[in-house]
Structures are given as structure tokens and as C-alpha cells.
Amino acid sequence: xxxxxHHCFPSWNTSCSLDLHLNYVNVLFFLYISTISVLTVCxxxxxxxxxxxxxxxxxxxxxxxxxxxxxDFLVGICVMPVESVRSINSCFYMGKSHCRIxxxxxxxxxxxxxxxxxxxxxxxxFAVCDPLLYMSKMTMRKTLICISLxxxxxxxxxxxxxxxxxxxxxxxxxxxxxxCAVAMSNALGSADLIVSFITPxxxxxxxxxxxxxxxxxxxxxxxxxxxxxxKSSRKSxxxxxxxxxxxxxxxxxxxxxxYIGMLNMxxxxxxxxxxxxxxxxxxxxxxxxxxxxxxxxxxFKRSVKLIVSLKILQTSTNQFNLFPExx
Numbered sequence: 001x002x003x004x005x006h007h008c009f010p011s012w013n014t015s016c017s018l019d020l021h022l023n024y025v026n027v028l029f030f031l032y033i034s035t036i037s038v039l040t041v042c043x044x045x046x047x048x049x050x051x052x053x054x055x056x057x058x059x060x061x062x063x064x065x066x067x068x069x070x071x072d073f074l075v076g077i078c079v080m081p082v083e084s085v086r087s088i089n090s091c092f093y094m095g096k097s098h099c100r101i102x103x104x105x106x107x108x109x110x111x112x113x114x115x116x117x118x119x120x121x122x123x124x125x126f127a128v129c130d131p132l133l134y135m136s137k138m139t140m141r142k143t144l145i146c147i148s149l150x151x152x153x154x155x156x157x158x159x160x161x162x163x164x165x166x167x168x169x170x171x172x173x174x175x176x177x178x179x180c181a182v183a184m185s186n187a188l189g190s191a192d193l194i195v196s197f198i199t200p201x202x203x204x205x206x207x208x209x210x211x212x213x214x215x216x217x218x219x220x221x222x223x224x225x226x227x228x229x230x231k232s233s234r235k236s237x238x239x240x241x242x243x244x245x246x247x248x249x250x251x252x253x254x255x256x257x258x259y260i261g262m263l264n265m266x267x268x269x270x271x272x273x274x275x276x277x278x279x280x281x282x283x284x285x286x287x288x289x290x291x292x293x294x295x296x297x298x299x300f301k302r303s304v305k306l307i308v309s310l311k312i313l314q315t316s317t318n319q320f321n322l323f324p325e326x327x
Contacts, residue, residue, distance in 0.1 A: 026088050029276045033084040036287040040076030043290030044069040050303035056322050060143040061123055067147045068116040071109050072286035079106045107158035115150035117251050118200055121207045124241050129214045197259045243296040247289055254285035
């Protein structure tokens with residue numbers, strides 16, 4: 001069985017024609033992807049500006065949030081608009097070179113999100129399970145190195161299957177004219193599934209089981225101490241862990257159905273409604289993180305107000321306090 005990633009349906013007589021064949025599924029999918037594309041760009045842009053501009057937010061954890069926001073922002077501005085157009089007609093009319101470039105960019109950005117989510121889990125593991133050594137293990141310099149290494153791995157790893165597909169080394173025949181697809185052999189497809197899905201899932205599951213075990217043990221010991229004696233730094237770490245755990249949980253909700261669908265792609269190709277639903281859920285992940293920050297982080301709400309009101313242009317950002325004592 002071959003592992004094929006595409007949105008072209010050769011079984012349809014109208015597939016890949018130059019005419020647009022609109023139906024309610026195509027229109028709804030176009031409107032949904034277009035909407036979340038705008039929300040993804042705007043929401044993650046606010047996160048990027050907030051963490052970049054305000055020096056109070058320059059922490060290792062926020063650097064990981066920034067890297068995740070950058071990857072999601074680029075998904076919203078580079079990938080989603082193309083997918084929204086392809087939802088109207090499943091074929092790609094921009095040529096093979098543009099198809100290669102599109103898939104390279106798409107896979108790099110989506111895998112970058114995955115790498116950032118893994119780094120977030122590692123950061124929370126050290127913050128909760130080894131708090132005394134956290135500051136020495138997760139410094140700004142080490143975090144920047146990890147982020148840079150993660151993006152580099154994404155770039156090199158995702159050039160391989162795309163180039164293999166385009167060099168026709170997989171033995172897969174493109175059935176549909178103007179099809180924009182990346183095809184991989186059984187071996188490559190299985191390896192990619194293990195590397196990009198199974199292994200990260202196992203890693204994050206183990207890390208978060210350990211995190212929650214330690215957190216519950218700490219909660220019992222803290223229950224005997226009054227809130228006044230609880231350091232604010234530990235309270236902020238607990239809140240950060242809850243928020244970032246939510247992000248990882250949402251990531252699983254959005255990505256796991258897609259990978260399960262990939263295991264049975266031939267069946268989903270016969271049902272465009274199911275495939276469209278999986279894609280909607282898949283791309284929603286890039287949009288939802290800023291809303292989680294808005295709900296969980298008071299500093300993000302304050303920074304957004306300062307950015308939207310343009311007060312950051314009127315006053316030095318060093319004069320703003322995003323962490324008042326009453327919070």
C-alpha cells in the first residue's frame with residue numbers, strides 16, 4: 001500500500017477540469033479555511049509582537065511560544081490561502097515547480113509546529129520535575145540553540161520525501177492531470193509515520209505522565225501551606241504548565257484524526273466531506289493557540305491592548321508593567 005498525500009480525486013469525471021464545480025462542501029470549506037487563515041495570521045502576529053517587543057516577556061518558555069507562533073503565522077499566510085483556493089477545485093494550476101515549493105514550505109512549517117510542541121513539553125518537564133536546576137538547564141542561549149536546531153532539522157528532513165517524490169523514485173504514477181501530490185513508497189511512508197507521529201506522541205505522553213505525577217505530589221505538599229507562603233514564581237510555573245499542557249492536548253485533538261485518516265487515505269479520497277472535515281480540524285490547530293493565551297495569560301491581554309491602541313509607539317516598552325502585583 002502506497003502512502004500518498006494529495007487532494008485530487010481521479011475517480012471523479014470532473015476532477016482536474018478547468019471549470020469550477022461548486023457545491024456546499026467546497027464553499028463551506030473555502031469560507032472556513034479563509035476565516036481561520038485571517039484569525040491565524042492576526043492572532044499569532046499579536047503573540048510575535050508581544051514577546052518580541054516587551055522585554056519582560058523574554059524568557060525561555062516564551063521563546064518557545066514565539067517560535068510556535070512564527071510557524072503557525074507562516075502556516076496561516078503561506079499554506080492556508082492556497083488550501084482555501086484548492087478547496088474550490090482540487091487541482092493545482094500553478095505548475096510543478098510551484099507545487100514542489102508549496103509542499104516543501106507546508107511540510108517544513110507543520111513539522112516546525114511539531115518540534116516546537118515537543119520542546120514545550122521538555123521545557124515543562126524540567127520546570128516541574130527539576131525546578132531547582134531549571135534556570136541552568138533552560139537558559140535563553142540553550143533555548144535559542146534548541147529552536148534553531150529544530151527548524152534546521154525540519155528543513156533538511158522535509159526536503160527528502162518531497163525530492164524523492166519529484167525525482168520519481170517511489171514508482172508511484174500520478175493519475176490525475178494537474179495533480180499536486182507528494183508520493184512516497186511504503187518504506188518512506190512508514191518511516192515518516194514513525195518519525196512524525198508515533199515517536200513524538202510517545203515522547204510527549206511519557207513526559208506529561210511524569211509531569212502530572214510530580215505535579216500531583218507537589219500539590220499535596222503545597223496544600224498544607226497557606227497561599228501567602230507560596231512563592232509567586234511557583235504559581236506562575238503552575239499556570240504556565242496548565243496553559244502549555246492545554247496547547248499540547250489541543251494539538252493532539254487536531255493532528256491525531258488527520259494521521260489516522262492518512263492510514264486509510266484511499267477511503268477518505270472517496271469521501272470529500274470527511275477529508276474536508278479532517279483538513280479543517282488539522283488547520284484549526286494553528287489558529288487556536290493565541291486564544292488559549294488570551295484566556296490563560298493576563299500579560300497577553302495587556303500586551304494586546306497596548307499594541308492595538310498603539311501605545312507601544314508613544315511610550316518606551318520598558319515603562320510598561322505586564323505583571324502587576326495584584327495578579
